[in-house]
């Protein structure tokens with residue numbers, strides 16, 4: 001995510017420095033960005049404008065804006081922000097790309113909490129437009145406004161999330177769907193391939209133009225209420241991860257990584273799915289770019 005986010009800012013002419021502690025990842029970063037830009041049909045020389053360093057202090061000492069994209073571990077993120085507080089300029093904005101951790105848990109005890117903000121980018125950052133901008137209780141309005149403006153300036157669709165809840169908006173919705181999907185497969189209502197087909201060939205087709213609340217308005221809130229009276233009591237409401245999911249992980253069925261998850265995946269099938277996804281996201285980006293005023 002860090003390389004992809006750096007690519008977006010560099011592509012709009014911002015001076016970008018990436019701190020990367022792992023040798024191989026550091027050495028390959030510009031090549032990875034260059035390859036992405038080639039795939040997008042954009043100027044790949046932009047990759048060489050990105051400065052990549054193993055020196056944390058050097059990376060952040062003159063930054064106006066820092067995005068943290070270290071692994072999703074609360075303690076690690078807390079250490080990174082404690083270092084940022086000491087080493088980045090006192091007025092720099094400090095943003096976290098955490099997927100689900102509330103910003104207030106990361107900023108707890110730090111005197112920089114007012115300039116800390118969540119910026120939840122989606123993968124890959126150069127193709128997916130949304131960035132959720134999470135305003136924690138202590139995030140000040142100026143930090144929020146500057147972050148929203150900066151993200152707009154690089155062609156993103158920033159969404160202001162007013163409460164610092166775990167998973168923010170889009171991941172809460174996504175995982176509510178996944179919880180029900182896993183529960184249905186565990187109960188034998190349908191097999192995994194059928195479940196995915198039901199989504200892709202029905203409301204999945206409408207989602208790019210019709211969000212769930214627009215859809216409720218379209219069909220009518222009275223009908224929505226009638227449907228919910230029958231259905232809501234039946235939906236899965238487990239308080240923790242599904243035991244079925246836990247069993248799969250315990251058995252080493254991790255998905256693409258092991259070739260078996262909800263379904264079996266040959267390396268060829270994995271490649272085809274990844275390619276289809278990249279092509280779909282690229283077409284959507286091109287369409288957005290063509291219709292932008």
Ligand SMILES: NC(=O)c1ccc[n+]([C@@H]2O[C@H](COP(=O)([O-])OP(=O)(O)OC[C@H]3O[C@@H](n4cnc5c(N)ncnc54)[C@H](O)[C@@H]3O)[C@@H](O)[C@H]2O)c1
Nearest residue numbers: 001002020021022025069070071072097098099121122123
């Ligand atoms: N992968 C996704 O689809 C996705 C989407 C949105 C948000 N995120 C979030 O972005 C963050 C990064 O996820 P990712 O998938 O890019 O992880 P990743 O493991 O691919 O990358 C993490 C990077 O952080 C580096 N790193 C490790 N320790 C570090 C440290 N102490 N200081 C600085 N860098 C360090 C690693 O070398 C690596 O390059 C996580 O919080 C994740 O939840 C991921």
